[in-house]
Amino acid sequence: MAENLALEIRNVTKRFxxxxxxxxxxxxxxxxxxxxxLGENGAGKSTLMNVVYGLYAPDEGEFLVNGKKVEINGPHxxxxxxxxxxxxxxxxxxxxSVTENMILGSEVTKGTSLDLKRxxxxxxxxxxxxxxxxxxxxxxxxxxxxVQQRVEILKALYRKAxxxxxxxxxxxxTPQEAEDLFRVMRHLTEKGVSIIFITHKLxxxxxxxxxxxxxxxxxxxGHTTPAETDQQGLATMxxxxxxxxxxxxxxxxxxxxxxxxxxxxxxxxxxxxxxxDISFDVRAGEILGIAxxxxxxxxxxxxxxxxxxxxxxGEITLSGERIPFEKPRWLVEHGMGHVPEDRxxxxxxxxxxxxxxxxxxxxxxKPFAGAFMVRNRDAIQKNADGLMERFDVRAPSTxxxxxxxxxxxxxxxxxxxxFSRPLKVLVANQPTRGLDVGSIEYIHxxxxxxxxxxxxxxxxxxxxxxxxxxxxxIAVMFRGKIVTVIDAKDATREKLGLWMAxxxxxxx
Amino acid sequence: xKNTNQLPTxxxxxxxxxxxxxxxxxxxxxxxxxxxxxxxxxxxxTEAVVASTIRQSTPLVLGALCGLLGERSAVIxxxxxxxxxxxxxxGFLVNVWTGNLxxxxxxxxxxxxxxxxxxxxxxxxLKMDQIIGGTVINILALxxxxxxYQVGMVTQGKLQPIPLGPLANIPIIGPAIFNNPPIxxxxxxxxxxVHYVLFYTKWGLRTRAVGEHPRAxxxxxxxxxxxxxxxxxxxxxxxxxxGAFLTLEAxxxxxxxxxxxxGFVALAVMIFGKFTPLGAWGAALxxxxxxxxxxxxxxxxxxxPHQFIGMLPYLLTIIVLSGFVGRTRVPAADGVPxxxx
Numbered sequence: 071m072a073e074n075l076a077l078e079i080r081n082v083t084k085r086f087x088x089x090x091x092x093x094x095x096x097x098x099x100x101x102x103x104x105x106x107x108l109g110e111n112g113a114g115k116s117t118l119m120n121v122v123y124g125l126y127a128p129d130e131g132e133f134l135v136n137g138k139k140v141e142i143n144g145p146h147x148x149x150x151x152x153x154x155x156x157x158x159x160x161x162x163x164x165x166x167s168v169t170e171n172m173i174l175g176s177e178v179t180k181g182t183s184l185d186l187k188r189x190x191x192x193x194x195x196x197x198x199x200x201x202x203x204x205x206x207x208x209x210x211x212x213x214x215x216x217v218q219q220r221v222e223i224l225k226a227l228y229r230k231a232x233x234x235x236x237x238x239x240x241x242x243x244t245p246q247e248a249e250d251l252f253r254v255m256r257h258l259t260e261k262g263v264s265i266i267f268i269t270h271k272l273x274x275x276x277x278x279x280x281x282x283x284x285x286x287x288x289x290x291x292g293h294t295t296p297a298e299t300d301q302q303g304l305a306t307m308x309x310x311x312x313x314x315x316x317x318x319x320x321x322x323x324x325x326x327x328x329x330x331x332x333x334x335x336x337x338x339x340x341x342x343x344x345x346x347d348i349s350f351d352v353r354a355g356e357i358l359g360i361a362x363x364x365x366x367x368x369x370x371x372x373x374x375x376x377x378x379x380x381x382x383x384g385e386i387t388l389s390g391e392r393i394p395f396e397k398p399r400w401l402v403e404h405g406m407g408h409v410p411e412d413r414x415x416x417x418x419x420x421x422x423x424x425x426x427x428x429x430x431x432x433x434x435x436k437p438f439a440g441a442f443m444v445r446n447r448d449a450i451q452k453n454a455d456g457l458m459e460r461f462d463v464r465a466p467s468t469x470x471x472x473x474x475x476x477x478x479x480x481x482x483x484x485x486x487x488x489f490s491r492p493l494k495v496l497v498a499n500q501p502t503r504g505l506d507v508g509s510i511e512y513i514h515x516x517x518x519x520x521x522x523x524x525x526x527x528x529x530x531x532x533x534x535x536x537x538x539x540x541x542x543x544i545a546v547m548f549r550g551k552i553v554t555v556i557d558a559k560d561a562t563r564e565k566l567g568l569w570m571a572x573x574x575x576x577x578x
Numbered sequence: 579x580k581n582t583n584q585l586p587t588x589x590x591x592x593x594x595x596x597x598x599x600x601x602x603x604x605x606x607x608x609x610x611x612x613x614x615x616x617x618x619x620x621x622x623x624t625e626a627v628v629a630s631t632i633r634q635s636t637p638l639v640l641g642a643l644c645g646l647l648g649e650r651s652a653v654i655x656x657x658x659x660x661x662x663x664x665x666x667x668x669g670f671l672v673n674v675w676t677g678n679l680x681x682x683x684x685x686x687x688x689x690x691x692x693x694x695x696x697x698x699x700x701x702x703x704l705k706m707d708q709i710i711g712g713t714v715i716n717i718l719a720l721x722x723x724x725x726x727y728q729v730g731m732v733t734q735g736k737l738q739p740i741p742l743g744p745l746a747n748i749p750i751i752g753p754a755i756f757n758n759p760p761i762x763x764x765x766x767x768x769x770x771x772v773h774y775v776l777f778y779t780k781w782g783l784r785t786r787a788v789g790e791h792p793r794a795x796x797x798x799x800x801x802x803x804x805x806x807x808x809x810x811x812x813x814x815x816x817x818x819x820x821g822a823f824l825t826l827e828a829x830x831x832x833x834x835x836x837x838x839x840x841g842f843v844a845l846a847v848m849i850f851g852k853f854t855p856l857g858a859w860g861a862a863l864x865x866x867x868x869x870x871x872x873x874x875x876x877x878x879x880x881x882x883p884h885q886f887i888g889m890l891p892y893l894l895t896i897i898v899l900s901g902f903v904g905r906t907r908v909p910a911a912d913g914v915p916x917x918x919x
Contacts, residue, residue, distance in 0.1 A: 123797070125796075125797065144799065145796065145797050145798060145799045146799030149798070149799055155797070157797065160794075161791070161793060161794035161797045161798070162791070162794060163786075163787050163790045163791045163794055163795075164790065164791070164910070165790055165907070165910075166786075166787070166790070170783060171794075173783070174783060174784065174787050174794070174795065174798050174800065175784070175795065175798030175799050175800050176798070177780040177783060179779075179780055182779055183778045183779060184778060184779060184780060184783060225798075
């Protein structure tokens with residue numbers, strides 16, 4: 071039985087100051103299978119894989135590759151034993167070509183020089199053998215994320231990896247790109263590669279995995295297979311309690327228009343119109359979902375409404391007043407809330423502690439600032455403690471830097487800060503991207519609560535399920551235009567899919 | 579509505595070449611043209627200017643090589659000035675004591691390397707702020723050399739030019755390029771070697787990767803710390819050689835603070851040269867030329883206050899840096915200590 075195991079991890083324990091990230095974890099991977107490792111953010115999945123890949127030294131535990139006990143003291147050893155890892159944040163040098171990225175660390179040379187010609191040929195051979203098409207001469211920063219991921223996988227294969235670790239590979243992909251990836255994964259297992267697939271997306275597991283191991287708070291809490299379970303079962307195992315996958319909400323009770331967009335046109339840095347002559351209204355007490363394949367102008371639209379981007383034509387009014395773009399603070403003071411798409415860039419000041427991040431919009435107001443703008447530490451602390459409690463942010467204290475939190479908890483910090491202000495309009499752009507089901511459930515519940523309190527909500531999302539479960543009305547964007555606005559009651563996945571692809575399902 | 583999604587029009591290789599190198603080419607041709615024209619008018623002065631250009635540029639390009647080796651692996655080195663100064667001083671001392679110029683140059687280079695090691699220790703191992711690390715070196719060098727230098731130390735000669743046969747007799751460039759002392763020749767070679775190492779070898783690929791995305795390099799088994807140490811130490815050695823040039827080849831003696839800001843100008847040269855050795859060479863030659871022409875103009879009988887003529891190199895710097903260089907891309911991880919988890 072041992073001979074069909076590609077990798078066996080026995081009793082690994084890894085401690086970080088203050089936490090046990092992996093507590094006596096065992097795991098095995100059969101040859102040619104896709105073994106999903108499921109768990110919430112911070113459950114210890116990535117830590118375990120970083121230990122396997124030699125990036126962290128474990129405190130206890132041992133590894134067997136193909137039944138033989140091995141020592142892994144660094145990525146170099148892992149690579150030698152045929153372990154390849156595709157990290158969640160890609161490990162590619164943006165200014166290097168695909169070829170240069172591929173050979174880095176395992177360079178082919180001719181005399182003292184790099185032999186780029188030979189490397190290029192080898193890459194094309196591998197890329198053909200595995201059906202992963204790339205242009206070896208392209209510069210990495212110029213190619214789409216999906217292709218960058220392909221480069222990462224090829225990088226591992228180039229080093230003759232037969233055990234492939236994919237750390238949340240779909241977090242950065244569009245649904246179409248994710249489908250491609252799954253096809254590639256199945257193809258790879260046919261060629262004898264064994265895959266460890268780290269994720270917290272339940273549907274994907276049922277879709278591709280052969281077996282599932284579930285982790286919670288550093289421990290393995292169970293094993294299962296897609297045949298024995300369903301989404302609800304997986305979610306319960308992962309979170310440790312019953313989770314609502316559907317959002318519960320009463321019918322919307324829309325009131326007055328709070329936000330109105332008229333004939334809005336936005337051009338990007340290259341002077342190309344990315345939003346073309348768009349008009350729509352949002353009423354208090356409703357959720358408008360904006361659906362569309364990424365890159366059809368949603369990002370720019372959300373940025374314009376929240377004052378992050380100038381507009382080239384048209385008008386945006388908030389409660390009947392035109393938004394003055396030269397005064398960002400006007401938006402804050404007039405009740406605009408924003409959960410930005412890129413939480414690291416626009417949502418948080420990563421090196422600041424949580425307490426300061428929670429008053430980013432209001433630090434100058436009473437009670438956070440007193441006479442002469444002196445900060446009132448007590449008030450800031452009290453605010454932070456209250457929000458941590460109310461929004462269930464899990465962190466050692468409010469004094470840690472925002473950068474040390476997991477994605478889900480970072481998002482809760484942002485949600486806490488924005489939702490606790492008096493809002494009229496809330497723009498939530500990809501509010502649950504990269505989050506686990508527990509956090510998604512929580513954030514969805516809070517968004518619905520805001521709606522019921524009479525806030526006009528815009529939810530921009532690339533996940534159709536999110537749009538379908540949250541929105542009261544759905545606007546679909548395609549190539550910078552809103553091609554339709556439909557009532558959520560009448561929307562189906564198929565219909566939305568057609569609209570998103572630019573065709574009209576009602577015209578047959 | 580206008581169709582803004584037009585495909586870019588086809589560009590021929592020649593057009594692409596001109597777009598990329600056009601300005602450089604124009605400047606080089608312009609300089610050559612003016613030089614030949616001036617040579618017709620005043621042969622002696624022109625040869626002096628060309629030779630002086632090379633002389634002035636040598637310590638700058640060496641300093642820039644030191645800087646860019648560090649920065650390509652993401653260690654900012656503002657201690658070039660100090661490394662140069664201490665190298666110059668130790669080289670001078672060894673020359674005074676032993677009279678052996680070869681030993682003196684070696685001592686200067688080693689001194690620079692030790693100062694490089696110190697900077698690497700501070701910025702890679704201790705993860706200190708690199709600006710402070712470099713400043714430490716500058717102040718240390720200024721203090722040490724100022725304290726130990728005694729007026730009246732006499733050197734035993736300096737490095738002499740070695741003419742390269744008939745090549746040295748070519749008009750204009752002969753005396754300037756093919757009749758130089760050894761460190762100047764070494765500089766020509768070093769520029770080419772560093773360029774080759776950085777862009778065509780395994781070491782260079784790893785160095786640039788470490789400067790852009792150290793974690794990516796680390797996950798592929800590249801030793802980030804080793805790469806940074808070696809590059810910064812090699813850079814220090816080159817700065818030491820620049821110091822040796824000053825005391826053992828150009829001047830022949832030591833003065834307090836004799837580097838006179840060359841280490842900092844070298845940083846400007848490095849940036850101006852877009853962090854490439856060949857670019858830095860071009861930039862250093864331009865600075866050297868501005869200095870040389872300034873000296874000549876002061877001799878000439880022109881009715882302009884000499885302070886204005888003295889401004890020329892700096893004016894040129896401003897014009898060139900603001901107008902012709904375009905965007906310089908700094909290595910992405912520059913100045914950030916690497917934390918291994």
